[in-house]
Amino acid sequence: MSGPDLDAKTQKPHDRLAARFEAKLEAVGALIRARMESRHAPRIPEVTAHLVGAGGKRLRPMLTLAAADLCGYRGTDDEKLAATVEFIHTATLLHDDVVDESRQRRGRATANLLWDNKSSILVGDYLFSRSFQLMVETGSLRVLDILANASATIAEGEVLQLTAARDLATTEEVYLQVVRGKTAALFSAATEVGGVIAGAPDAQTRALFDYGDALGIAFQIADDLLDFQGDASATGKNVGDDFRERKLTLPIIKAVAKADAEERAFWSRTIEKGVQEHGDLEHAIALMTSHGALDAARDDALAWAGRAVDALGALPDHPVRVMLADLADYVVSRIS
Amino acid sequence: MSGPDLDAKTQKPHDRLAARFEAKLEAVGALIRARMESRHAPRIPEVTAHLVGAGGKRLRPMLTLAAADLCGYRGTDDEKLAATVEFIHTATLLHDDVVDESRQRRGRATANLLWDNKSSILVGDYLFSRSFQLMVETGSLRVLDILANASATIAEGEVLQLTAARDLATTEEVYLQVVRGKTAALFSAATEVGGVIAGAPDAQTRALFDYGDALGIAFQIADDLLDFQGDASATGKNVGDDFRERKLTLPIIKAVAKADAEERAFWSRTIEKGVQEHGDLEHAIALMTSHGALDAARDDALAWAGRAVDALGALPDHPVRVMLADLADYVVSRIS
Numbered sequence: 152m153s154g155p156d157l158d159a160k161t162q163k164p165h166d167r168l169a170a171r172f173e174a175k176l177e178a179v180g181a182l183i184r185a186r187m188e189s190r191h192a193p194r195i196p197e198v199t200a201h202l203v204g205a206g207g208k209r210l211r212p213m214l215t216l217a218a219a220d221l222c223g224y225r226g227t228d229d230e231k232l233a234a235t236v237e238f239i240h241t242a243t244l245l246h247d248d249v250v251d252e253s254r255q256r257r258g259r260a261t262a263n264l265l266w267d268n269k270s271s272i273l274v275g276d277y278l279f280s281r282s283f284q285l286m287v288e289t290g291s292l293r294v295l296d297i298l299a300n301a302s303a304t305i306a307e308g309e310v311l312q313l314t315a316a317r318d319l320a321t322t323e324e325v326y327l328q329v330v331r332g333k334t335a336a337l338f339s340a341a342t343e344v345g346g347v348i349a350g351a352p353d354a355q356t357r358a359l360f361d362y363g364d365a366l367g368i369a370f371q372i373a374d375d376l377l378d379f380q381g382d383a384s385a386t387g388k389n390v391g392d393d394f395r396e397r398k399l400t401l402p403i404i405k406a407v408a409k410a411d412a413e414e415r416a417f418w419s420r421t422i423e424k425g426v427q428e429h430g431d432l433e434h435a436i437a438l439m440t441s442h443g444a445l446d447a448a449r450d451d452a453l454a455w456a457g458r459a460v461d462a463l464g465a466l467p468d469h470p471v472r473v474m475l476a477d478l479a480d481y482v483v484s485r486i487s
Numbered sequence: 488m489s490g491p492d493l494d495a496k497t498q499k500p501h502d503r504l505a506a507r508f509e510a511k512l513e514a515v516g517a518l519i520r521a522r523m524e525s526r527h528a529p530r531i532p533e534v535t536a537h538l539v540g541a542g543g544k545r546l547r548p549m550l551t552l553a554a555a556d557l558c559g560y561r562g563t564d565d566e567k568l569a570a571t572v573e574f575i576h577t578a579t580l581l582h583d584d585v586v587d588e589s590r591q592r593r594g595r596a597t598a599n600l601l602w603d604n605k606s607s608i609l610v611g612d613y614l615f616s617r618s619f620q621l622m623v624e625t626g627s628l629r630v631l632d633i634l635a636n637a638s639a640t641i642a643e644g645e646v647l648q649l650t651a652a653r654d655l656a657t658t659e660e661v662y663l664q665v666v667r668g669k670t671a672a673l674f675s676a677a678t679e680v681g682g683v684i685a686g687a688p689d690a691q692t693r694a695l696f697d698y699g700d701a702l703g704i705a706f707q708i709a710d711d712l713l714d715f716q717g718d719a720s721a722t723g724k725n726v727g728d729d730f731r732e733r734k735l736t737l738p739i740i741k742a743v744a745k746a747d748a749e750e751r752a753f754w755s756r757t758i759e760k761g762v763q764e765h766g767d768l769e770h771a772i773a774l775m776t777s778h779g780a781l782d783a784a785r786d787d788a789l790a791w792a793g794r795a796v797d798a799l800g801a802l803p804d805h806p807v808r809v810m811l812a813d814l815a816d817y818v819v820s821r822i823s
Contacts, residue, residue, distance in 0.1 A: 191664055192646040246612060250605045269586040272608055273645045276582060276615075280638035283619065287635045292626055299623045302616035309609045310528040328527055 164477035165208060171471070172216045175230055179212050182234040186281050198262045198274040202241055211236045211341045218345025218359050221471045228289045228348050235298065236341045238282035243305060243337075245275035250313065251396075294344045301340035308332010317397050317423050319407050319415070326404055327368070335367025358465035362475065365459035370482045372452035375400035376445065377485060379436050391432040397422045401451065403435070405444035414438055449486055456483040500813035501544060507807070508552045511566055515548050518570040522617050534598045534610040538577055547572045547677045554681025554695050557807045564625045564684050571634065572677045574618035579641060579673075581611035586649065587732075630680045637676035644668010653733050653759050655743050655751070662740055663704070671703025694801035698811065701795035706818045708788035711736035713821060715772050715781065727768040733758045737787065739771070741780035750774055785822055792819040 162170075169176065183203060189195040212233030219229035247253070248261040249268045255261060263271040279302075286298055312329045315321045342363035346356040378393040379402060393400050399407075399422060407418050420426050421435065439445050459479035463472050498506075505512065519539060525531040548569030555565035583589070584597040585604045591597060599607040615638075622634050648665045651657045678699035682692040714729040715738060729736050735743075735758060743754050756762050757771065775781050795815035799808050 189643055189646070191661060192643055192650060194646050194650050195643070246608055250608055268604070269649055270646070272582055272586060273642060273649060276579075277639065277642035277646060279612075279615065280635065280642045283635040284632075284639055287628065287631045290628060292623065292628065295623045295631060296620075299616065299619040303613065303620055306609060306613035306616045307525055307528055307531070310525070310530050310606070310613060313605055313609060314528060314530045325527060 164474050164481050165210065165213075167474050168213050168217055168471075168478070169209070171474070172213060172220070175216050175233070176209060176212065178227070178230045179209075179216075179233045179237070182230060182285075183237060186234065186238070186285065187278070189277070194266070194270055195274050195277055198245070198266055198270055199241065199278060201259070201262055201265065202244060202256070203237070209237065211240050211337055214338060214341040214363060215345040217471050217475060218342040219349045220345075221466055221469050221475070222346045222349035222351035222355060222359075223467070224345070224349035226348075228291075229345060231285050231289055232294065232344050232348060233341075235282045235285040236337060236344075238278045238285065239298070239302065239305075240337060242275040242278040242282070243309075245271040245278070247309070250309070289348065291347060293347050297340050297343050297347065301336045304336035305332050308336070316399055317425070318399070319418055319423055321399050321404060323401070323404055326399075326401055330368055330371045331364070334371045335364045338367035338370075339363030354465050355467075358462045361462035362459050362479075365455045365462060366479050366482065369452050369455035369459060369479065372401050372448055372455065373483050373486045375402060376448055376452065379439065379445065380486070394421070394432055394435055395427065397425050402439045402444045402448040405447050406435075406439045406442050409442040409444070410438070452483050452486060456480060500810050500817050501546065501549075503810050504549050504553055504807075504814070505545070507810070508549060508556070511552050511569070512545060512548070514563070514566045515545075515552075515569045515573070518566060518621075519573060522570065522574070522621065523614070525613070530602070530606055531610050531613055534581070534602060534606055535577065535614060537595070537598055537601065538580060538592070539573070545573065547576050547673055550674060550677040550699060551681040553807050553811060554678040555685045556681075557802055557805050557811070558682045558685035558687035558691060558695075559803075560681070560685035562684070564627075565681060567621050567625055568630065568680050568684060569677075571618045571621040572673060572680075574614045574621065575634070575638065575641075576673060578611040578614040578618065579645075581607040581614070583645070586645070625684065627683060629683050633676050633679050633683065637672045640672035641668050644672065652735055653761070654735070655754055655759055657735050657740060659737070659740055662735075662737055666704055666707045667700070670707045671700045674703035674706075675699030690801050691803075694798045697798035698795050698802075698815075701791045701798060702815050702818065705788050705791035705795060705815065708737050708784055708791065709819050709822045711738060712781065712784055712788065715775065716822070730757070730768055730771055731763065733761050738775045738780045738784040741783050742771075742775045742778045745778040745780070746774070788819050788822060792816060 184200075187196050187199040187203070215233040215236055216229050219232075244256065245262060248256055249263045249271045252263075253261050254264050261271075262274070282298075286295055308329050309332055311325065311332065315325050315329065339360045340363070342359040343356050346359040351359070375393065378390065378400065380390070394403075403418065403422065407415070410418060417431075417434065417438070421431050436445075456479045460476045463476050466472055520536075523532045523535040523539070551569040551572055552565050555568075580592065581598055584592060585599045585607045588599075589597050590600050597607075598610070618634075622631055644665050645668055647661065647668065651661050651665065675696045676699070678695040679692050682695040687695070711729065714726065714736065716726070730739075739754065739758065743751070746754060753767075753770065753774070757767050772781075792815045796812045799812055802808055
């Protein structure tokens with residue numbers, strides 16, 4: 152077997168995509184830098200550069216580039232849409248960090264901490280309107296429709312999380328809608344618009360939507376699980392962070408559904424009332440384990456990753472399709 | 488002279504517009520109520536209804552309806568755009584009140600006070616994305632382009648206000664850009680899209696933009712002046728509110744430009760440092776009066792109102808054109 156093939160087996164799918172789209176990602180970065188400028192308000196590029204410069208994985212723009220490539224696109228509107236998607240993502244991070252009162256993001260102090268909440272709110276609004284200008288430049292009403300709907304799903308999911316976050320009555324259905332808002336809606340819009348811009352047939356754009364949707368949900372459930380089982384050095388988050396922040400994640404929802412009166416009182420105290428004491432995290436993990444809630448959530452994540460791979464079946468046979476399938480497997484490999 | 492003519496002379500132009508567009512405004516209200524719904528997140532309509540229900544003057548949606556009517560539009564997309572404009576306006580009010588830490592709006596407690604900052608941020612985001620969906624439904628890329636640009640101007644102006652608000656070096660040029668962001672950009676977009684949807688020729692849509700832009704600037708300068716000369720019972724704001732909030736409004740910028748060293752120290756203490764004592768408001772008014780700053784700002788407002796009326800010259804002879812001209816005169820009648 153030759154070198155490149157070996158590489159393909161050992162490199163993470165994300166890195167293989169980044170290598171394939173290196174030049175396009177460079178162009179996307181240049182577009183982001185150009186569009187975050189402001190002639191009169193230097194605060195805007197300062198705040199934006201702090202976050203964009205912290206080097207997220209650029210997963211969402213890469214999904215757009217990958218989808219467009221997979222459907223045979225040869226122009227440059229995919230770069231505009233990739234920058235659009237990254238701007239929307241950055242805007243939501245700025246607002247999320249204000250809402251969650253976060254102090255750290257990607258290993259650095261958050262903008263709301265370094266500047267203030269006001270700057271984060273208004274620069275977030277600015278990036279959202281810049282993303283809107285970029286997508287209008289593609290001239291595709293269908294693209295605009297998809298991104299408008301994704302934006303509404305994102306914002307509705309955020310409000311829902313705010314109001315349902317600590318309510319033990321939250322169902323898995325509501326959880327799914329929160330996750331679509333938090334993660335999956337932008338993944339699925341990112342992949343779908345890549346296909347649309349390429350002029351792909353409806354069956355393919357639908358498959359791209361389904362892939363992004365399932366990938367995002369698998370990704371988020373895996374993230375929920377890592378909060379109870381993760382290794383901080385590998386995941387960058389500390390075990391128990393979500394629990395301490397009283398987030399009603401999928402394993403807890405599943406454990407609550409099977410809780411007896413005493414267990415319910417425990418969940419009500421730690422999540423609803425936020426009264427936590429030493430040993431509560433361990434007890435929470437024990438309860439979830441005894442009810443098989445962690446295993447059940449893992450099974451759900453694997454099933455969603457499987458659905459993502461299945462959706463790719465409707466798309467052309469292509470090296471990028473292999474990378475996207477591997478990516479779906481990869482996001483759940485951390486928990487299996 | 489007959490009754491209706493007498494009415495036309497005595498009724499405020501805003502009320503004449505409201506009477507003319509009564510049925511359409513009803514439809515816009517129904518659209519707003521329908522689109523602010525959320526199946527899972529009742530917080531969204533609660534917060535929105537609090538603000539929309541408080542009964543703003545609906546000036547912006549009325550401008551869209553008036554512009555479309557004036558250019559002969561006979562469809563219903565003007566209602567969608569009017570609702571779009573009102574949603575954008577409501578979203579910016581929600582975010583503004585968080586940024587300004589406001590406690591009152593339209594005589595009622597603000598949403599950030601009644602619920603919390605988080606709800607105001609996220610519901611604002613939701614309304615902005617809903618406005619985006621509504622405008623996509625019109626299927627006009629030109630409308631989308633206009634509203635995307637207006638959104639960017641609004642957000643940039645807000646950031647600029649945040650960073651320049653208390654800086655004595657702020658020029659009238661920067662002031663104008665802040666005002667365009669705060670007020671004029673949405674006025675001019677509201678009128679321009681009305682013309683675009685009616686298929687009006689470029690000269691007319693440009694005139695509609697110019698009218699909205701000049702009207703918004705006149706409106707804002709008049710508002711600045713009323714802070715120093717107004718009558719709280721008529722304006723709903725207390726004399727000196729802006730001064731106490733250390734807002735660098737146009738009369739102050741003009742007075743600072745003519746200040747000697749001692750006066751500069753006064754402005755620096757009261758606005759930049761925010762150290763205010765009893766008698767400062769009266770001294771500020773005396774300084775502005777001695778430099779003719781209040782008169783100069785009034786002249787500017789009247790000139791902008793004049794430009795608004797002049798712009799209407801490029802538009803068809805029409806009863807609505809008369810109302811729009813009267814509206815421009817009316818916004819400055821409070822200060823002249």
